[in-house]
Amino acid sequence: MGGCFSSPSTEDERHRQVEQAIKEDKKSWGRRNKVLLLGTANSGKSTVLKQMRVINSMPFTQAEVETYRQLIFGNIVGGLQAVYELMEEEGIEPAEDTARAFLEMQSVPDLKDHEVYPIKYKAIFEQVWGDADVQKAVILGQQTGLPDNLSYYLEHLERLFQPNYVPTQQDIVHSRARTTGIYEIELTIQKQAISLIDVGGQRSERRKWIHCFQDVTSILFLVSLSGYDQTLTEDHETNQMQDSMIVWESICSSPWFEHTSFILFLNKEDLFQQKVTHSNIKRHFPDYDGEEGNAKDGLNYFKRRFLRIHTKTTQAFHSKSAARPKMPQSQGHKDVRKVYPYFTTATDTEMITHVLAFVNDIILLDNLVNSAIL
Ligand SMILES: Nc1nc2c(ncn2[C@@H]2O[C@H](COP(=O)(O)OP(=O)(O)OP(=O)(O)O)[C@@H](O)[C@H]2O)c(=O)[nH]1
Ligand SMILES: [Mg+2]
Incomplete structure (x- = not known):
């Protein structure tokens, strides 16, 4: 109650306390x-x-997790597109089905907020990843810098394409954004x-x-x-x-x-x-x-x-x-x-x-x- 009536001395005291707090703060900032x-x-x-x-x-946060969910889908598409470019550079001709799957991947729209991974891409990703020539290119790509997280995600497609998929901490740790x-x-x-x-x-x-x-x-x-x-x-x-x-x-x-x-x-x-x-x-x-x-x-x-x-x-x-x-x-x-x-x-x-x-x-x-x- 006494705080309701501030005398000059309590004003001084408050001023002193504020100055002290600033000093302490500066000290701890200096030693941060x-x-x-x-x-x-x-x-x-x-x-x-x-x-x-x-x-x-x-x-x-939930917002961050949603951003990572979209990023992971983009990482897979981007990674497989990079494999395709590498195969072209190296003159590795993909099999017909794989070539068609690669073509489908040329124009994948970005995911919208909370949009489930479009199920048609599951088969497309599996087709590409299961191709022996693609695997050959992936080994070559270890020297040309293919994304390091590609095999991690492609080994978890079943889980990633669940309608209620939420990225785990491990999924987030593997995601890549420059x-x-x-x-x-x-x-x-x-x-x-x-x-x-x-x-x-x-x-x-x-x-x-x-x-x-x-x-x-x-x-x-x-x-x-x-x-x-x-x-x-x-x-x-x-x-x-x-x-x-x-x-x-x-x-x-x-x-x-x-x-x-x-x-x-x-x-x-x-x-x-x-x-x-x-x-x-x-x-x-x-x-x-x-x-x-x-x-x-x-x-x-x-x-x-x-x-x-x-x-x-x-x-x-x-x-x-x-x-x-x-x-x-x-x-x-x-x-x-x-x-x-x-x-x-x-x-x-x-x-x-x-x-x-x-x-x-x-x-x-x-x-x-x-x-x-x-
Ligand atoms: N397999 C494996 N992948 C790793 C390791 N460390 C990082 N990565 C992956 O490498 C990629 C790049 O890692 P980042 O942490 O984004 O690299 P950065 O140094 O922050 O890159 P910039 O932001 O461009 O400077 C990510 O996909 C990571 O998951 C590791 O020790 N092993
Ligand atoms: Mg970074």
């Missing part, structure tokens, strides 16, 4: 855990973001706020990255391991893995990240394991010294290459800072920035749950170290 997902296109950044939501119980712009989600892990930022990895998107570079706690950098024998969709010439190494080097050398720790996800290990048996690494990386077809050797080779780039760029910072006069306030600063490499399959929720448990600790620890020097 900001994690940036970086990597070239298709490396799995948005997939990790989706997994973070799944693992930390941030359910997808990211344009910058997305941010806020999570609370071990009572700490973590802001996770996802960006687009295509060349045209990379120039936007710099807008997120301030006050980063950790960088989670993704590499598509299965890209070692693939070219970029942007130019069909540059090797995906080489491109990823160039981007990694430029991020590791950026003065913004002189004291930032890196979490390195050498991702798509599942696809790498499959393709390494029939696609020789040495053809694309002549200095590869492991055994041909040996996945373990291949994994270690790429891990070494990425770690070497990190070491080289970290040493360059060290020699520069050794030449600089020591500032008293730089005492206690993280002198050695770290890199934490993991082999991952971002679509595998169980595996990512395990890896992220370590990653969360790294991020929170980094933030503690950073706050200690603020």
Whole structure:
């Protein structure tokens, strides 16, 4: 009741409290855990973001689920159209029934809100997917970059064409939409706020990255391991893995990240394991010294290459800072920035749950170290 009559002293008190609250807010904002997902296109950044939501119980809204439902249908049509184009390029002639099915797919209208997947396409998709020549093209397509989610969806057609089909979390995790712009989600892990930022990895998107570079706690950098024998969709010439190494080097050398720790996800290990048996690494990386077809050797080779780039760029910072006069306030600063490499399959929720448990600790620890020097 006393609050109804405000005397000058309570006004002052309120003012003081507001100022204090703003100060606290600024402090916690300064120490906020900001994690940036970086990597070239298709490396799995948005997939990790989706997994973070799944693992930390941030359910997808009904509207999002409906958007994914429509996207998944589009992913299947787009993926099969890409197979058709590849067959044409490779001179693989489809059988008559398959050619007719491909033709039907040239003009599939987009799904409307809540429209059931049109049942006639079930038989069309099955016809195409069951064709041995199409399967031959799909194996070839592992080098030219066919969508990675195609076989996942085509193996679940029965379920997807149910009239009451609602995408599962796994279906959503496998869906693919190129990211344009910058997305941010806020999570609370071990009572700490973590802001996770996802960006687009295509060349045209990379120039936007710099807008997120301030006050980063950790960088989670993704590499598509299965890209070692693939070219970029942007130019069909540059090797995906080489491109990823160039981007990694430029991020590791950026003065913004002189004291930032890196979490390195050498991702798509599942696809790498499959393709390494029939696609020789040495053809694309002549200095590869492991055994041909040996996945373990291949994994270690790429891990070494990425770690070497990190070491080289970290040493360059060290020699520069050794030449600089020591500032008293730089005492206690993280002198050695770290890199934490993991082999991952971002679509595998169980595996990512395990890896992220370590990653969360790294991020929170980094933030503690950073706050200690603020
Ligand atoms: N099999 C497999 N598929 C993966 C893996 N990681 C991601 N994918 C799939 O690869 C596709 C691309 O993943 P995204 O997460 O969209 O890639 P991105 O890095 O966000 O791509 P941009 O937004 O273009 O920069 C999706 O269909 C994912 O489901 C993996 O480890 N294994
Ligand atoms: Mg993305």
